[in-house]
Amino acid sequence: AALAGVVESPLSTDEDPNSFRQITTYNNFYEFGTGKEDPARFAGRLETSPWAITVDGACAKPGTLDAAALIADHRLEERIYRLRCVEAWSMVIPWVGIPLAAVLTPFEPTGSARYVAFETLEDPTQMPGQRSRVLDWPYREGLRLDEAMHPLTILAVGLYGRVLPNQNGAPVRLVVPWKYGFKSIKSIVRIRFTEEQPPTSWNMAQPSEYGFYANVNPTVDHPRWSQARERRIGEWGRRDTLMFNGYGEQVASLYSGMDLTTHF
Amino acid sequence: MARLTMARRSSRDRLWWWAVFVGCALPLAALGGWAATGDLGVNPIETIVRHLGDWALRLLVLTLALTPLRHLTGSTRPVRYRRMIGLWAFAYAVLHVTAYTVLDIGLHGPTLVDDLTQRPYIMVGMAALLLLIPLAATSTTGMIKRLGGRRWRRLHRLVYAAGLLGAGHYLLMVKADITQPMIYIALLGLLYGVRAGRWLAGRPV
Numbered sequence: 001a002a003l004a005g006v007v008e009s010p011l012s013t014d015e016d017p018n019s020f021r022q023i024t025t026y027n028n029f030y031e032f033g034t035g036k037e038d039p040a041r042f043a044g045r046l047e048t049s050p051w052a053i054t055v056d057g058a059c060a061k062p063g064t065l066d067a068a069a070l071i072a073d074h075r076l077e078e079r080i081y082r083l084r085c086v087e088a089w090s091m092v093i094p095w096v097g098i099p100l101a102a103v104l105t106p107f108e109p110t111g112s113a114r115y116v117a118f119e120t121l122e123d124p125t126q127m128p129g130q131r132s133r134v135l136d137w138p139y140r141e142g143l144r145l146d147e148a149m150h151p152l153t154i155l156a157v158g159l160y161g162r163v164l165p166n167q168n169g170a171p172v173r174l175v176v177p178w179k180y181g182f183k184s185i186k187s188i189v190r191i192r193f194t195e196e197q198p199p200t201s202w203n204m205a206q207p208s209e210y211g212f213y214a215n216v217n218p219t220v221d222h223p224r225w226s227q228a229r230e231r232r233i234g235e236w237g238r239r240d241t242l243m244f245n246g247y248g249e250q251v252a253s254l255y256s257g258m259d260l261t262t263h264f
Numbered sequence: 265m266a267r268l269t270m271a272r273r274s275s276r277d278r279l280w281w282w283a284v285f286v287g288c289a290l291p292l293a294a295l296g297g298w299a300a301t302g303d304l305g306v307n308p309i310e311t312i313v314r315h316l317g318d319w320a321l322r323l324l325v326l327t328l329a330l331t332p333l334r335h336l337t338g339s340t341r342p343v344r345y346r347r348m349i350g351l352w353a354f355a356y357a358v359l360h361v362t363a364y365t366v367l368d369i370g371l372h373g374p375t376l377v378d379d380l381t382q383r384p385y386i387m388v389g390m391a392a393l394l395l396l397i398p399l400a401a402t403s404t405t406g407m408i409k410r411l412g413g414r415r416w417r418r419l420h421r422l423v424y425a426a427g428l429l430g431a432g433h434y435l436l437m438v439k440a441d442i443t444q445p446m447i448y449i450a451l452l453g454l455l456y457g458v459r460a461g462r463w464l465a466g467r468p469v
Contacts, residue, residue, distance in 0.1 A: 026306035034441035036306070087439075089307060134440045205440060224385060224436065226378055233306055237370050 003076055003158045006096050011152060012080035013246075018091040020160050022233050027167045028085065029186055030134055031120065031127035038129065039167035046126050046187065048171040057117070057192035060108035065191075067171040071157050074098040078161070079154055081177035083184075084216045084245045090230045095175055096158030101149040109145065109193045116148040117141075117198035118174060119190040135201050141185035142198035142212065143176065144254075152177055152250055155188075178247040180214045211264040215255070216245035220264045284345040288352035291319040292359075309367045316360035321430045323353035324396075325451055328427055331469075332458045347403055350423070354400040357393050357430075389433035395426040427452050 017023075029039035051067035076096050084090045104116070122138035124130040130137045147153060156175045157164055164170040169186025176183050182202050192198070202210035209223050218228045218241040229238040244251050255263075295315055298304045304311045327350045330342040369375045379386040399420055402408070408416050431452055435445035459469045 022306045030440070089310075132441070132443075221382075224383055226375060226383075228378075229372070229375065231307070231309065231368075236309070236367070238372070238375075 001163045002161055003096055006076045006078050006161055009077045009079050015092045017080055017094045018233055023093055024165050024167055029167055031129045033129045042128055043166035046166045051171045053188055055107050055191045057194050058110045058113035059193045082245050083181050086180040086182055088230045089233055091233045094160055095156040097154035097156035100153045100155050103155055112195050113193035114145055115194045115197055116143050117192040117194050118185045118188050120185055120187050121189045136204055139201045141183055142200050146254055178216055178244040178251045183214050213263050217260055220261055313363045313368055316356050316363055320353055320356035320360050323349050324427055324430055328455050332455055351403055354396045357396055361393055385433050385436035388429050392426045392429035395422045
């Protein structure tokens, strides 16, 4: 279904987006299987309506977000972002979304809230990939509060002007374009403000390979492969990977004074 | 290579030879077919590299299964095609590495040097290929004669290491779901176990 009233954003890239087919048939969404084509094949059984997201933790007004209400109550923006996967491929994706800050602020995070933790649905009947323990379910991700509140960070609810396909993380997913794709958690059912850095799935699985920050960084290699270059899906050659996935001007200040080799 | 002996073979043998040959060539033909019809998927280079690597490993494991198969069935037929299947495995391995260096990294020198010196899964995979080279080079009847059966057999024991390195290469590459590489490792474990059992029992391996 088409989404109404989507406005363009000055934060979009003018690069050519990947095709709808590329974006919806080449996915990492292990809840539906570890093959790239598994999510497109098996995500159809995920029931996305109704969908409630619990918001709690260090905030004055904990509560619940209804996905349909979230879409109805906010101005939807098209954000055409680069997405860089930790596996050294990339795409350009025309998301439709809402700035995460606009969603979180009404819950009034307290002064002690320093991080935001996210969780994906855990339900092996709808998500057959969860029957095998390739990751410690539910999928967990987290951001520092200032990263979560950054204008580039959105909750995506659509793609190409339409409702988000299940394999891309329907009904609501995170998109943090300067971080590797695995940070952009899909099908969110819980958001929690925390004082401590929350545990995150890939970091729990392989701490030496996936850090909490996971900022796109061509100078810090994954232990098993180089991050200096990437293949843009649809292209034959490789292109150089850009620091912070090309969003350095907007986000580098978030990390000033930090050693990005240790905080990878 | 088979021309020398082909004349004396029965038509049944000839049929088998072609069946095995075509069977080994099919995965390559399939790749060509997908390429021709634009059916290589969203990430064609990944599809090509993975497909070639998968078949190199599958055929390598198959060559290692032929002797146990002979012991199991009592038929010498399986081992008669070991050379051909082994050469096909080598061909797929060479194509796999070629696709990786040419198509995937685009012959980018710094990436190649980096990969060969710092990425364990690349180093292990490359070691597997290096071990296969002398085996392929000495696969002709003339080379077997020149080396002598005993030395030739000793040299060709390198295939056991190549199998493990190939499966290890796969294991080191995957991110989280190790099911597939573990299947190869389990198969190799089984095949090597059978050989070890026969060796301990003092029977020909």
